[in-house]
Amino acid sequence: xxxxxxxxxxxxxxxxxxxxxxxxxxxxxxxxxxxxxxxxxxxxxxxxxxxxxxxxxxxxxxxxxxxxxxxxxxxxxxxxxxxxxxxxxxxxxxxxxxxxxxxxxxxxxxxxxxxxxxxxxxxxxxxxxxxxxxxxxxxxxxxxxxxxxxxxxxxxxxxxxxxxxxxxxxxxxxxxxxxxxxxxxxxxxxxxxxxxxxxxxxxxxxxxxxxxxxxxxxxxxxxxxxxxxxxxxxxxxxxxxxxxxxxxxxxxxxxxxxxxxxxxxxxxxxxxxxxxxxxxxxxxxxxxxxxxxxxxxxxxxxxxxxxxxxxxxxxxxx
Numbered sequence: 024x025x026x027x028x029x030x031x032x033x034x035x036x037x038x039x040x041x042x043x044x045x046x047x048x049x050x051x052x053x054x055x056x057x058x059x060x061x062x063x064x065x066x067x068x069x070x071x072x073x074x075x076x077x078x079x080x081x082x083x084x085x086x087x088x089x090x091x092x093x094x095x096x097x098x099x100x101x102x103x104x105x106x107x108x109x110x111x112x113x114x115x116x117x118x119x120x121x122x123x124x125x126x127x128x129x130x131x132x133x134x135x136x137x138x139x140x141x142x143x144x145x146x147x148x149x150x151x152x153x154x155x156x157x158x159x160x161x162x163x164x165x166x167x168x169x170x171x172x173x174x175x176x177x178x179x180x181x182x183x184x185x186x187x188x189x190x191x192x193x194x195x196x197x198x199x200x201x202x203x204x205x206x207x208x209x210x211x212x213x214x215x216x217x218x219x220x221x222x223x224x225x226x227x228x229x230x231x232x233x234x235x236x237x238x239x240x241x242x243x244x245x246x247x248x249x250x251x252x253x254x255x256x257x258x259x260x261x262x263x264x265x266x267x268x269x270x271x272x273x274x275x276x277x278x279x280x281x282x283x284x285x286x287x288x289x290x291x292x293x294x295x296x297x298x299x300x301x302x303x304x305x306x307x308x309x310x311x312x313x314x315x316x317x318x319x320x321x322x323x324x325x326x327x328x329x330x331x332x333x334x335x336x337x338x339x340x341x
Contacts (some may be wrong), residue, residue, distance in 0.1 A: 051138035053104055059156040062100035066090050070147035075190070080118045082209040083149075084125025089211045090232065091153035092133055093283040096218035097230040099163040100155035104138045105130060110145035133215060163221060163228040163287070168246035172226055172288035172314040175297060177214050178307055179258040180235050181272065182207040184279020194271060200262045211283035217308075218285060220300050228287035234278040236332060238286055240320055251321045252312035254330065277322065277332065288314050 055061055068087055070076045088105060095102040107126070111119075130137055135153070186204035188194040196204065214230075221228065227246055229238045235257070243250055257276045266272045289297060294310065301308035324330045 051104070051106075053138065053154065056156055058159055060159050060162065062095060062098045062155040062157055062162060063152065064091050064094035064098075064155075065150065065152040066094070068149045068151075076147065079209065080121040081125035084122040084127075085129050085210050086125075087122075087149045087151050088126050088129045088135070088153075089213050090283060091151045092129070092135070092213035092215055093211065093230040093232070095153055095155040096213050096215045096285060097163060097228050098155070098157060099161060099218045099222040099225075099228070100157040101219060102133055102135050102153050102155040102215065104136050104154045106152040107137060107140035108150040109140070109142045110148045111142065112144070112147060133213070158222070161222045163218065163225055164245075165227055165229055165242045166245040167225075168227040168242050168248050168250075168288040168314050169290070170248055170314055170316050171291065173291055173294065173310050174239065174250055174252060174286070174288055174312040174314060175225075175308055175310050176231065176235065176258065176284055176286045177217055177301075177309075178212075178282070178284040179260045179263070180231060180282045180284060181257075181263050181275035181279050182260050183211070183281035184234075184275035185263060185266070185271070187279070187281070188271060188275065194266070194268065196262070203260065203262055208281055211281070213283065214285045214306070216304055217300065217306060220304070221285075221287060221289075221297075224293050224296060224300075225287040225289045228285055231282040231284045231286050232280055234280040235282070235286060236277045236320060236322065237280075242286070242288065243314075243318065243320060246314075247318070249315040249317040249319050249321070250312055251315055251323060253323045255323075255325055256309060256311040258307055258309040258311075274333075 068074055068090075074083060074086070087107075091105070092102050127137070182204045185194060185196070186201070186208035189196045189201050189204060218228065227242050229242055231238050239250060239252070254273065254277075259272070259276060263272050263275065297308055322330045322332060
């Protein structure tokens with residue numbers, strides 16, 4: 024049986040070229056670039072709550088880091104460093120090797136150094152903290168939306184929620200469709216490049232983690248404005264487009280969550296700039312509504328009439 028420190032050395036100690044002092048001491052030492060602020064985000068994933076206990080550990084390693092990188096994207100920050108805390112029922116070497124492979128591959132892709140963390144015995148849970156840098160005063164925030172702004176979202180929404188419905192046998196998908204949706208659930212792509220490019224262009228931003236309606240609601244609440252979103256404009260994959268259960272499709276797009284796309288507001292005068300950014304990055308960006316005076320979100324259905332939303336998104340305590 025390997026000790027805690029053997030496991031850390033074997034699976035989670037890697038070169039950290041962007042760090043003064045990495046794994047192996049009581050604390051890591053990092054040096055922020057001059058003229059930059061630190062952006063810090065923490066996310067916890069609990070087995071049986073946020074993921075199935077039999078989830079592929081390599082994909083889980085990817086997702087554990089990806090959800091935090093998505094937070095950096097929503098702030099317009101470049102991720103630099105990560106800390107990882109793991110509670111494990113048993114130190115399963117095969118599981119740890121696969122998990123570390125997924126985590127470190129994504130870290131390498133985004134030039135993120137793993138600089139510390141913790142391990143302990145307990146029910147399977149993962150907690151990742153990411154630190155990033157953003158030029159002073161340039162961070163994207165939730166409280167900057169203004170009346171008259173357009174509301175935009177990257178990529179497509181609803182596929183991850185449809186994958187979850189499939190796993191729970193609430194929907195039956197063809198194998199190819201299921202594989203596509205599961206890839207969106209298990210291996211989201213953090214939109215870091217888009218977030219960085221939106222500095223000075225977008226007024227407010229958030230990532231879609233709990234559901235588009237719920238997450239847009241956070242922007243509206245913080246910015247003290249309202250918004251109108253048109254269901255017909257929501258970007259959807261071919262899988263969701265042909266789903267026979269239209270009620271389920273609508274729920275997945277508006278309230279499903281786990282998309283990790285960027286949802287942002289920007290003035291109407293920069294529409295062409297945003298569309299050009301999307302083309303440059305090979306990423307779909309879609310204008311789905313507008314910010315209004317007042318408060319709260321109104322969603323217009325396919326018939327143009329306001330919808331009654333039974334759900335807006337995920338809440339850990341409801």
